[in-house]
Amino acid sequence: MSFFKFLMYDVLSVPAVLVGLVALVGLLAQKKSATDCIKGTIKTIMGFIILGAGAGVVVGALNHFSEMFQYGFGISGIVPNNEAIVSIAQKAFGKEMALIMFFGMIVNIIIARFTKWKYIFLTGHHTLYMGIMIAAILAAGGMSGVSLVAVGSLILGSVMVFFPAIAQPFMKDITGTDEVAFGHFGTTGYVIAGLIGKWFGNKEKSTEEMELPKALSFLRDTPVAIAFTMGIIFIISAIAAGKEFTEGLSGGQNYIVFSIIQAITFAAGVFVILQGVRMVLAEIVPAFKGIAEKLVPNAKPALDCPVVFPYAPTAVLLGFLSSFAAGVIGMFILMALGLPVIIPGVVPHFFCGATAGVFGNATGGRRGAILGAFVHGLLITFLPVLLMPVLGNLGYANTTFSDADFGVVGILLGNILKIFVH
Amino acid sequence: MKILVVCGSGLGSSFMMEMSIKSILKEMGVNAEVTHTDLGSAKAEKADIYVGTRDITSQLEGIGGEVISLKSMIDKEDMKRQLEETFKKLGVL
Numbered sequence: 385m386s387f388f389k390f391l392m393y394d395v396l397s398v399p400a401v402l403v404g405l406v407a408l409v410g411l412l413a414q415k416k417s418a419t420d421c422i423k424g425t426i427k428t429i430m431g432f433i434i435l436g437a438g439a440g441v442v443v444g445a446l447n448h449f450s451e452m453f454q455y456g457f458g459i460s461g462i463v464p465n466n467e468a469i470v471s472i473a474q475k476a477f478g479k480e481m482a483l484i485m486f487f488g489m490i491v492n493i494i495i496a497r498f499t500k501w502k503y504i505f506l507t508g509h510h511t512l513y514m515g516i517m518i519a520a521i522l523a524a525g526g527m528s529g530v531s532l533v534a535v536g537s538l539i540l541g542s543v544m545v546f547f548p549a550i551a552q553p554f555m556k557d558i559t560g561t562d563e564v565a566f567g568h569f570g571t572t573g574y575v576i577a578g579l580i581g582k583w584f585g586n587k588e589k590s591t592e593e594m595e596l597p598k599a600l601s602f603l604r605d606t607p608v609a610i611a612f613t614m615g616i617i618f619i620i621s622a623i624a625a626g627k628e629f630t631e632g633l634s635g636g637q638n639y640i641v642f643s644i645i646q647a648i649t650f651a652a653g654v655f656v657i658l659q660g661v662r663m664v665l666a667e668i669v670p671a672f673k674g675i676a677e678k679l680v681p682n683a684k685p686a687l688d689c690p691v692v693f694p695y696a697p698t699a700v701l702l703g704f705l706s707s708f709a710a711g712v713i714g715m716f717i718l719m720a721l722g723l724p725v726i727i728p729g730v731v732p733h734f735f736c737g738a739t740a741g742v743f744g745n746a747t748g749g750r751r752g753a754i755l756g757a758f759v760h761g762l763l764i765t766f767l768p769v770l771l772m773p774v775l776g777n778l779g780y781a782n783t784t785f786s787d788a789d790f791g792v793v794g795i796l797l798g799n800i801l802k803i804f805v806h
Numbered sequence: 807m808k809i810l811v812v813c814g815s816g817l818g819s820s821f822m823m824e825m826s827i828k829s830i831l832k833e834m835g836v837n838a839e840v841t842h843t844d845l846g847s848a849k850a851e852k853a854d855i856y857v858g859t860r861d862i863t864s865q866l867e868g869i870g871g872e873v874i875s876l877k878s879m880i881d882k883e884d885m886k887r888q889l890e891e892t893f894k895k896l897g898v899l
Contacts, residue, residue, distance in 0.1 A: 662816060689818075
């Protein structure tokens, strides 16, 4: 009995161990050698610890930013970044996340096995992020324990099939094949961009006949892009807050130097978290893929958003610019309304805006790409404002989930729970 | 031999390509270490072959290995053909 207690309360209640066990189950199911199993499990646990370690780095920089922005503009500024929010959230919901992710993947396989929707969602980091967001929202709505994990897994497994399913008609257009699906939790934005392209665009005039300068391609380097844009935002906030206030925070360091170092610190934190996420997923995703392919005949792998980039490189750039412009305009609208201000993050606008551009181009050419990505940019600016109130304590973290589907799923789920609980 | 697969964040796409490459290598009977990473880290990581889609491979030139530039990350035939060519060039096949 005491051993059972030790197992339940001392071992299985450690989120990193639980995540390691998920990897171990995957490794064993694939009949890997003992050394592979040990190596893989340890690396997965290490990855989860690295993921959590990044939180300390990003939170420091975010708090400084938040104080400067608040003092300078009189309202709160939110930096939407999936990695940052997940790394903060894992402290409270790591255990639930591990279980929801594990059972969510099983639900995905079951749905794909027994229905006509054969999608297997392989974008593991989004599975992880969505899992933790669902856990946070269910907990904020008053759920806990087995019911939280059960409901969370069902929701996660369902959205892992639902979003690829609604993207598939557009994917067929873009890639010219029905073999491969699209798995990224920004799909609401892409489908809307695709529809806008269809209604208002002209398919004949493709973006790919245009020439755009390549100078912006350095933004593909995620940590550099984050450091660069956060640098601009930090400096603007520092100037708005004033030299005196900012140097009070910095302990006397010059306010511009302080801003630049804080921006790069934030990017460094995200970099650490990315490394952790990569290690957490290294064993879990191949196991999931291997098992799914065995159990689901004609399984369609649903892949991360850059899968569409090579089909329309110009739409990628145009989509980013248009989405980012919408993000900037949206930010001023939020300021004027006195709502929490969503800072346009270059990463969500680059990856998601670019994808919206490709979807818009596929149905409506260059006009479709520009308009579709613009509406997408507005969407990912306003959705987080509505999402934050349903996230419970996580809603006060100065950062939040960035991509469209997190907003859509989270807002729906949070408000449905409110009806039942209150 | 080490093959490094690269994408913007080093999370999703490069990971998918890594899994495809691993299964191709198995078919070909070639032994190699295959890992994935982000664009920034790739520049500091030594590998014999760097793989990416054509929208980012221009940034992989000059690091000091062979660069395979893919038109699409889902075209396994093209992936296999380009890997074969590079292996021949390196004297592995």
